[in-house]
Amino acid sequence: MLRFAPSPTGDMHIGNLRVALFNYISSVQREEPLLIRIEDTDKERNIPGKEKEIFEILALFGIKHQEQQLQSDNLRFHRAMALQLLQDKKAFNCFCSAETLETKREASKEGKIAYRYDGACENLLDEEVIDNPLPFTIRLKKPNHPITVTDIIKGSSTFAPDDIDSFILMRADKYPTYNFACAVDDMLADISLIIRGEDHLSNTPKQMAIHEALGYTKKIEYAHLPIILGNEGKKMSKRDDASSVKWLLEEGFLPEAITNYLILMGNKTPTEIFSLKEAMKWFDLKTISKAPARFDIDKLKFINREHLKGLDPKELSRYVGFADEEIGLLAKVFLEEASTLKELRLKIKAIFEPKNVPDEYKEGFDVLRKLTLSAPHFDDYESYKAYLMEHSGLKGKTLFKPLRILIGGAEHGPEMADLYVHLKNYLKEVAK
RNA sequence: GGCCCCAUCAUCUAAUGGUUAGGAUUCCAGAUUUUCAUUCUGGCCAUACGAGUUCGAAUCUCGUUGGGGUCACCA
Structure with a gap:
């Protein structure tokens, strides 16, 4: 039996999640059950509701357990x-x-x-x-x-x-x-392998001493994971936003990407981008580096983008607040400049909202907007562009800048033809 | 401060005594795209230091320095 033993005294920390993940993977690999034990012996510090939150997060990350108990x-x-x-x-x-x-x-x-x-x-x-x-x-x-x-x-x-x-x-x-x-419960639950953070290393001999005094002789295996360091090079604390799983989720990082990063950091892996299922095949506690690793949000962003690219368009569309495959595909186009769901939502929102147009492009923008509203439907960007050129007389920068703002929602962005394919059925709404 | 642990580019890592010390992220530059961003190509950047052992050390040993963790009637 393996165990994950969080205390319901605060938000789930990224380090805790990593411990949970490694316990889960190891339990599957060893074909042993996983116990979730809520360590609630400090009545003063327990926060009502945190326990439920822990189970929700575990479920969201696909961490399955066979048993659970309250300490x-x-x-x-x-x-x-x-x-x-x-x-x-x-x-x-x-x-x-x-x-x-x-x-x-x-x-x-x-x-x-x-x-x-x-x-x-x-x-x-x-x-x-x-x-x-x-x-x-x-x-x-x-x-x-x-x-x-x-x-x-x-x-x-x-x-x-x-x-x-x-x-x-x-x-x-x-x-x-x-x-x-902890020592008594581990003994009672017949725990075989304890995976926990390095901050528990000095507790381990104490718990072993308790086992010895109690006459418990089963040899328990231990794996103490190196601390995750924040930007300062010190243990990540609640003060670091990125240490909170909730925060990362709110920022628009996918659970799959967070999982990927947590397994990747301070570790030797065969590939950089992988799923939990794939990691099950090769994950090995022995390859984890002994030195603490620094949390690198840029790397997480990169990994998140890769997972976003692989997402089903329908699903991605739901993540950004729509229910249309086309919007999912549109979101994918924006992946060249956005790496989280939050950023993606902002980009898409800007397309459908009233635009903020700089003075120098205002005139062209109004012309293009009216033309678009009265224009017939064009199946491809080239025809649409040709139509606008012909009827507006605009060209070059004076055409493309306002046009980009009109259908792209921003002065910078991806190739307009790529945008157009997914937006052509929304054009009147976009130009509204 | 005591105890424990650690040490390759800015960051995460590869190289299990013989490599021009490799890759990825970030950053920068060129290229390309009737705008920008993208993309592509390239570039910068590391074995903490000092002694050994050895024909040969990033790799083994010792020391120094540096970093981290922990020292509760918290977990």
């Missing part, structure tokens, strides 16, 4: 396991207040030394624990040996016991922390 539904298991660790003396109650810990943390920061839990409550006598009325957390005793994480992408890295530390499993409010809930 909070496993609460009784988290508590039972914590109790067991306490009984086995693998964990202990900690009565240090958040404030005390905070001051100690500040102190080490000032002394420029790494903060570690000082073990204050590790060896309390049973009576001291029983009689203590203070709220408490439960901490795992740090392991007595280093833990090595073997990662499909990163190779292996070893962590010392001090770096794993005696961290908190259960908070004072009796709810599990992320690491504990």
Whole structure:
């Protein structure tokens, strides 16, 4: 079983989507089910409705899953396991207040030394624990040996016991922390391969320590994906528009193109343009680069354009707000200068809307417009052009510039003959 | 700062000890198109640095520098 475990605390991030995608591909390749687990243990941060949004996005990108669960539904298991660790003396109650810990943390920061839990409550006598009325957390005793994480992408890295530390499993409010809930749930779900972002790499030895303390011996495979960097060369944050899947969709990037780019970036692929289905055949976690990759919106635009070119005209027409194959074909013509659906919609809209004509072309424009409205139907651009030339007396730039504005909606654009074929049945409307 | 990871054009990558270090995106120039854009052709641009190992290093080793991640009773 593989799993994708997002938390419903914000908009779906592009990095999350990539993790979801890779999990999906790997689950299909390995013929193992995929579990979607919503990590909702932080009641304060959960945003109502985000969960639904996550499933909608997954569906939109064609990511299919076999099972789904809410992490909070496993609460009784988290508590039972914590109790067991306490009984086995693998964990202990900690009565240090958040404030005390905070001051100690500040102190080490000032002394420029790494903060570690000082073990204050590790060896309390049973009576001291029983009689203590203070709220408490439960901490795992740090392991007595280093833990090595073997990662499909990163190779292996070893962590010392001090770096794993005696961290908190259960908070004072009796709810599990992320690491504990995650480790228990992965164990319960019999997860075989965990694909997640590199920012979880330092959590992995902690979760392995939990498994070890619980006596769970199944060897889980790991793949930590390199971070996606924003323009600044730092981890993409909510502040980067492009990090939001919703934003990219609104900008007019096709899910297929986003998928293509997410698989392509920081990776070695046989071709540049491909579908998810094609990628299934050759995708391999081992070819993912170890170094973080920078998000390049220009490359995404290029890929989007390529996918747009391959789209069925009818479908493309619907995407730009029409229901006519001809408009779809017209949109394709505009693909030479537009690369997103949003840009395409603007170009097409400009053709059907009242035109903005610069003064120098106003006169010619009016002549051409009236001529077009009264002209007979011409099947091809050449005849239409000849008709206009004959009746207007215009030629060269004074003809073509206003004409372009009239039927192209802009001063610049694709070959007018290419526009005309798809517009000839709309001509009266366009010149209106 | 501690720990972990990384290092080929501006960006994403290819070259599994022997290549004029290749491709793509971006950018620029010429060409062509009765306007512009497109298209085509071409161009700019990289092995971070320093030591080894070797007949030979982008490739292996070590160091330096640089970059990133992470250090919560968040996930």
